[in-house]
Amino acid sequence: MAEVNMDEVIKNVCVKFSVESLKTEQYHMLQSMLAKKDCIAVLPTGFGKSLPYQIYLPVVRELGRLGPQTERIIVCCPLLALMKDQVERLHSISELRVAYKGSSHEMDELINRGEFDILFASPESLVGDSKFRQLLQNFNVGMIVIDEFHTIATWGGNDDSDEYLVFRKWFRHVGELRSLFPSAPVLALSATCTNKIKKRVMKVMGLRENDTTQISISPNKPNIKLVVKKVSSEIETAIYWLVDALGLLGESFPRTLVYCNSISDVSKLYNHVVKELENCTNLVEMFHSETPEDKKEKIVSALRNKDSCVLIVIATLALGMGVDVLNCNSVVLYGPPRSVVDLVQAVGRVGRDGLPSVALIIYNSHHLRNVDKEVKTFISCQNCRRKELLKNFISDTDLLKFTDETCHTCCDLCAELCKCNHCSVLDIEKLFNNECLNCSSDSDDTIDYDWNVDELDMDFSLSDS
Structure with a gap:
């Protein structure tokens, strides 16, 4: 034989x-x-x-x-x-x-x-x-x-x-x-x-x-930039940059996952967005463990379709394991997850096409009360966030071998130290930073929303290219 x-x-x-x-x-x-x-x-x-x-x-x-x-x-x-x-x-x-x-x-x-x-x-x-x-x-x-x-x-x-x-x-x-x-x-x-x-x-x-x-294999995703920003404890103030950008850009808004740590926060964010932008409700969905199964299937199906009109999904980590999200290069974490495992899982939901992507972690002091020590260290570190995160997953020997030649796309801290003079800023960063730049430093809470889309210099095309 x-x-x-x-x-x-x-x-x-x-x-x-x-x-x-x-x-x-x-x-x-x-x-x-x-x-x-x-x-x-x-x-x-x-x-x-x-x-x-x-x-x-x-x-x-x-x-x-x-x-x-x-x-x-x-x-x-x-x-x-x-x-x-x-x-x-x-x-x-x-x-x-x-x-x-x-x-x-x-x-x-x-x-x-x-x-x-x-x-x-x-x-x-x-x-x-x-x-x-x-x-x-x-x-x-x-x-x-x-x-x-x-x-x-x-x-x-x-x-x-x-x-x-x-x-x-x-x-x-x-x-x-x-x-x-x-x-x-x-x-x-x-x-x-x-x-x-x-x-x-x-x-x-x-x-x-x-x-x-x-x-x-190391969980490092070099194409995903890690950015951490502290925001107001008031949800409306913390995400008005997102509401304003969605209202301005509409169907040109970059597809984005927004993760929260509780069903309550998911509901509050979702209800605030759709209340403020009634003409954009078809662009936004929410997903959590209590979402009806048929609704879950509809949302997952939309995320697997690069041409779907669903651009923002506000969710708990119930939206995650095993779901392949197409044409998505932006994730916003409203408060870091409890563990670095969940943090890496959430960050890894985007950028699967290998294209430049960003994970924006926005937090307030309340968000840090119930997170693990490793997460607090990641949020408060003063050096490279990527190295701080990876040291929980790879050996010290492998960590010593780790280098990142593109500092401006590594994390926000590395970008600040980068001397290349032509650092690229990704879409969600531009939207968030524009809000920050227009915030009044005075106490009157007056905000200038006079944006010029051309000045943002962003490509919001939903095609694979």
């Missing part, structure tokens, strides 16, 4: 997934899975972390490695939107039966009968539902995937946390899956994870340092 060429098999399977070839990191992930080794991968948003486990079973089949029992993959996923998105993407692969728990009564019945190859489910279902746990043990689970594994720490709380106070307590118990399927290796995936969180998650999941394949 002729020897099967593994690389040729992988290439053939990739074609079915509309992928020409695997990236180096994806290939190493797949190799670890084929070797039945635990693997932890920290790779940037949009990198394609899911592809290795998606092609795993087809590759195994073509290699002739399937045993007498059908091998299955369980994907522990934090968000329903993520599960739905992955299942929809895989529906075109005829040789894979893919499902997610809670999709429908009919789908749950198929899952109960074991009619799946890849199953997506939440921690609440996989470890919090005793009946479902017992049911799953009847099936041959050959791989456990933990998607967005940093949520084990950020949402699950610590071992000594009050379970009534943590966001989703079953996240901290995800490690129990190891005891349910002791022979199944773990593939843990995240786009953003601090060194501290990675150590804790490895402990929760029972991943031993020497026996686990570790693959990572």
Whole structure:
């Protein structure tokens, strides 16, 4: 019998997934899975972390490695939107039966009968539902995937946390899956994870340092400039630059995500904008965990369409994981998130086309009351913000190697020190700075809104070019 060429098999399977070839990191992930080794991968948003486990079973089949029992993959996923998105993407692969728990009564019945190859489910279902746990043990689970594994720490709380106070307590118990399927290796995936969180998650999941394949790429996004500005504690004053610019530019306003830390702030910002600009309501949406599912789908669909009229989405971090936003190079954070992980996640939502982008973090003193020490340090640092942020994610050795030759597009602090005399200022910066320049320094709150669009020298084209 002729020897099967593994690389040729992988290439053939990739074609079915509309992928020409695997990236180096994806290939190493797949190799670890084929070797039945635990693997932890920290790779940037949009990198394609899911592809290795998606092609795993087809590759195994073509290699002739399937045993007498059908091998299955369980994907522990934090968000329903993520599960739905992955299942929809895989529906075109005829040789894979893919499902997610809670999709429908009919789908749950198929899952109960074991009619799946890849199953997506939440921690609440996989470890919090005793009946479902017992049911799953009847099936041959050959791989456990933990998607967005940093949520084990950020949402699950610590071992000594009050379970009534943590966001989703079953996240901290995800490690129990190891005891349910002791022979199944773990593939843990995240786009953003601090060194501290990675150590804790490895402990929760029972991943031993020497026996686990570790693959990572720095979360640094060099095309995204980091800008921090302090604003008034009054929402109306803090964002009137945005309201004024939207009213002036209308459909020429650059597509922008605006993140808030609470549903309350999302509602206040959204209601203020649409109240002030009744003729622009079709350009603005809001998105949070309580938004109806059909509305969420409409907004996500609009963000995936570069020609959509939706230009501003005011949201909590519920709008995030797994959502590919097209033609968006501006993100505004109304108050920094609690952790540097959430900060990097929010910043990374934009600029996926590689074009110059900006993350504008605006804050008041109230916003800093409940954030982690690392976030406070990032906000108050006097040197490079990018280095201050990255030191939480990469080793000291790698940090020493880090250099940024384009200071004016690194962060606001580096831009101040740049001596090139031709620093570029991105669209949202120009809009924000124009407001600041026109603010009266006197106490009478009088503001000059006499703008000339031509003088702004901005390209607000919604085309890919």
